Amino acid sequence: MWDNIGSPFDYIAEKYDEDFSNSLAGTLQRNRVWHFLKEEIKAQKPLHVLEINCGTGVDAIWMTEHNCEVWATDVSANMITIAKSKLRDNSAVNCHFSICSFNQLEKRFEGRKFDLIFSNFAGLNCVDENEIRKLNTAFFKLLNENGRLTMVLLGKNCLTERFYFALKNEFKNANRRYSVALAKLTKDVLQPTWYYHSLKLTKLFSSFVLIRKRPIGLFIPPSYLNLWLNKHPVITKLATWLEYTIGSLPIFADNGDHIYLSMSKKITAK
Numbered sequence: 001m002w003d004n005i006g007s008p009f010d011y012i013a014e015k016y017d018e019d020f021s022n023s024l025a026g027t028l029q030r031n032r033v034w035h036f037l038k039e040e041i042k043a044q045k046p047l048h049v050l051e052i053n054c055g056t057g058v059d060a061i062w063m064t065e066h067n068c069e070v071w072a073t074d075v076s077a078n079m080i081t082i083a084k085s086k087l088r089d090n091s092a093v094n095c096h097f098s099i100c101s102f103n104q105l106e107k108r109f110e111g112r113k114f115d116l117i118f119s120n121f122a123g124l125n126c127v128d129e130n131e132i133r134k135l136n137t138a139f140f141k142l143l144n145e146n147g148r149l150t151m152v153l154l155g156k157n158c159l160t161e162r163f164y165f166a167l168k169n170e171f172k173n174a175n176r177r178y179s180v181a182l183a184k185l186t187k188d189v190l191q192p193t194w195y196y197h198s199l200k201l202t203k204l205f206s207s208f209v210l211i212r213k214r215p216i217g218l219f220i221p222p223s224y225l226n227l228w229l230n231k232h233p234v235i236t237k238l239a240t241w242l243e244y245t246i247g248s249l250p251i252f253a254d255n256g257d258h259i260y261l262s263m264s265k266k267i268t269a270k
C-alpha cells in the first residue's frame, strides 16, 4: 500500500492506531496524559502548539478541540498521511500536519514562537543524549518567554514491566531499560531506543526548569499487556483507580511506563 518507506515508523503506521492508540492500555494511558495536559492548555487565548513526533495525529486533533492551533510534525510520511486523513472541516482549520524530523525543526520554524512544544509517547526516546542537547537549544528558540515544553517519554524503571518479566523468570528483560535497546517494530524493523530518568532529562534540557513530573502508566501496564488487560476488567478498573490516586504522586514519576514532564524556559539575566 505504501510507497514511501523512509522511517522505521513508516512500516507500522497503518496498524499503529489499531495496535496502540485504540488499544485499552493505549487509550487509558493517553487519557492520563490528557488529564495533565488539560492543565497546561487552559488559557484565555488560543495557544499555538508545536507538536513533534505526532504520529497519527490523535493528540493534535484533541488539542484543536481544546482551544489550540497545532502545527504537528513527524518524520514518518506514512504517519502524517494517516493523520491528515482524519482532518474534518472543523479541525482542518486549526491543525497543520507536516513531515519534519527533529533535526529539521529549528530551520523549518525559524522565526516562529510557540506557547507549547509537545511530544507524546516516546518519540524523544528515539534519539540519544547528543540529539536531546541539540533539541534543548532548538526548543528554547522556538518557545515564547512563558512557553512550556511538555514531554512524555519511556522511563527507565517501569515497575509493572519489571514485575511482569520477573514473574516469567526473564530477568534480562526485567532490566532491559537500563541500556540502549532495539525495539522490534516489526519482525525485521528495529528502532534504537534510549530510556531516560527524569533527573537526566532535567540536566539535558539545561535551558529549562522542571515544573511538573508525573508517572503515566504506574498501574496501567505497557500496551504489550493489552490482551491480558482485556481479559481482566476488574483488575483494569482497579489499576485505573490506583493510577488516578497513588499514580498522581510525583515521587513515582520514574516508576511508570512513561514519564510526564513539563518545563518552562529559564529566565536569562538581562
Ligand SMILES: C[S@@+](CC[C@H](N)C(=O)[O-])C[C@H]1O[C@@H](n2cnc3c(N)ncnc32)[C@H](O)[C@@H]1O
Residues within 6 Å of the ligand: 007, 009, 010, 021, 052, 053, 054, 055, 056, 057, 058, 059, 073, 074, 075, 076, 079, 100, 101, 102, 103, 119, 120, 121, 122, 123, 124, 126, 127
Ligand atoms: C511511539 S510513536 C508516538 C506517536 C504519537 N506521538 C502518539 O502519541 O501516538 C513515536 C513517533 O515518533 C516519531 N519519530 C521518531 N523519531 C523521530 C524523529 N527523529 N523526528 C521526528 N519524529 C520522530 C515516529 O515517526 C513516531 O510517529
